[in-house]
Amino acid sequence: MMRAILPLLLLLAGCQPAGGGRQGGVVSLNPCSDQLLLALVPAERVAAISHYSQQPGATSLPLAVARRLPSTAGTAEEVIALAPDLVLATSFTPPATRDAFARAGLKTLYLDSPTTIAASKQQVTVLARAMGADARGAALNRRIDAAAARVVRQDAPVPALLYISGDLANGGQTLLSDLMRLSGFRDAGADLGLSVTGTLPVESLLAKPPAVILVPDAGGRTAALRRRVLDRAGATVREVAFPRTLVNCGGPTIPAALDRLALIRRQVAT
Template identity: 70%
Template sequence: MRLILLLALLLAGCSGAAPARVGERGGGIVSLNPCADQLLLALVPPQRIAAISHYSQDPRATSLPLDVARQFRATAGTAEEVIALAPDLVIASSFTPPATRAAFERAGLRTLYLDSPTTIAASRAQIAEVAAAVGAAGRGGALDARIADALAATRGNGPGPSALLFIGGDLANGDGTLLHEMMRHVGMRDAAADYGLAMTGRLPVETIIADPPAAILSPDAGGRTATMRRRLLAASGAATREASFPRTLVNCGGPTIPPALERLAAIRRSLGA
C-alpha cells in the first residue's frame, strides 16, 4: 500500500498539467477598471492580482502592453464572476451599476470605487488612495516621486504652438481633461477651444481645414479617419504637422503620466517656437 501511494504521488507531481496563469487560483485583488489594472501592476506583485478587467486585453482600451495584460485572468465585471473569486479587495469604477454594488455588499466584499481623474493632482491623490488600500505606501510614494520628476523635467512655456490631440477617429480631446492639462504643462496650446469644443467631442476635418492647428497628435496614424484627415489637410495646403501619440498613453493617468509628459514634451520640442 505504501508503494502504491508513493507511485501515485510521483505520477501526480509529473503530470503534464499547464501552469495556472497569474491570479487563476483565486483570492487577492480583482480590478474591474483598466486604469486600476495598470496602477496595481505598479504597486503590488503580480501574485496579488487575482484578475484584471477585460478592457486591458483589448488593444483599443488598454494602458498595458498586451503581452503583459494577457498573463492575467480577466473578468467581464459581472457580480457573479467577481464574487466567485472571493477576492480580498475589489477595485471598480465609480460608474459601477447600483445592482452590482449591492451584490458586492451582500457578499461582504471589500470594495474601492475610483473616479476618473481630470487633473494631475487628482491622479496623484488617487495613487495615494489605492496604495493605502493595498498596503503599498512605499511604492505609491515612489510612483508619485516619478511623476514629480517628470513634471519638473517637462515644464514648458505657454501658450506655445496650437495642437489637437485625437483620442481616436475624429474624437478630439478638449478642456477639462487630464490630457489637456499635460499639453498645457509642456507648453502646447490645446486648439480644441478654437472650434468650440469643450471637454471631449467629435471634430470633423471639414471644421479643421478652415483654421488648421500647428500640429495634430493621433494614436491612429494608420486609421481610416486619420488617413482621410491627413490627405484633405495636405490638399488644402495646410502646414499642419502630424505626430504619433501612442494609444496606451491616452486612456489613464497614474503610471501613464511620466511617459505621456515625455512624449508630449518631445513633440513640443519638434514644433519649435
C-alpha cells in the same frame, strides 16, 4: 443518488473562480486600475484584471504581462465568485452591480477618472494606502513630479489637437489637456468647443487649424481623409504619432506621456 446530487455539483462548479482566477487578492475591473494596481503590488496579489487589458486596442499594460493574469468580463457573478479581498471598480459602475457587491459583503473602491495630474497623484495615494503599499505609491508620485519638472516650458504654447481615435478628439478639461499644457501646448480641442472628449469632424478644423495634430493611428482611414482635406485647404498642420497606450490612463502612464509630449514640443517651432 447521483441524479439527486448533480444539481448541487453544478451549482458548486458555477461558483468556482472565473477565468482561472484565485480566491482572495484584488480584482480590478478597468484597464487603468489594472495598470495602477500592478505598479503598486506584485502580481501574486492580483486575483483578476479586466479583459480589456488583454486587448491590444484597450490595454495600458504590456500584452505579455496582461495575458499571464486571470481576467473577468466584469460581471458581478464572476467577481463575487472570486471572493476577493478588494474590488477596484469605477465611478461609472451601474447601481445594480454596486448593490450586488454590497450584498455580497465585498470591500470595493470606486475610482473616478482624474482630470489633472494632481488628481491622478491623489488617486495613486488613495489606492496605495488601501493596498498597504504607501512607499510604492509615494515613489510613483515622485516619478510623476520629476517628469513634470523636466518638461515644463515658459514660452508661448503651441496649439495642438489630440485625436483619441477616428474623429474622437481630446477636450479641454481632461488629464491629457493638463499634460499638454504643462508640456508647452494649448489644447486646440478647447479652442474648437470641446470641454471634454468628443467628436470633432475634419470640417471643424478648417476655420482654425491647429499647428499640430497628435494621432495614435496615422494609418487609419479617418486620419487619411483628414490629411487630404487639410492639404487641399492649404492648411499647414504637422501630424505626429502619439501612441494609444499613452492616451487612456493616468498614474504610471503620466511620465511616459509627458516625455513624449516634451519631445514633440521640442521638434515644433513656436
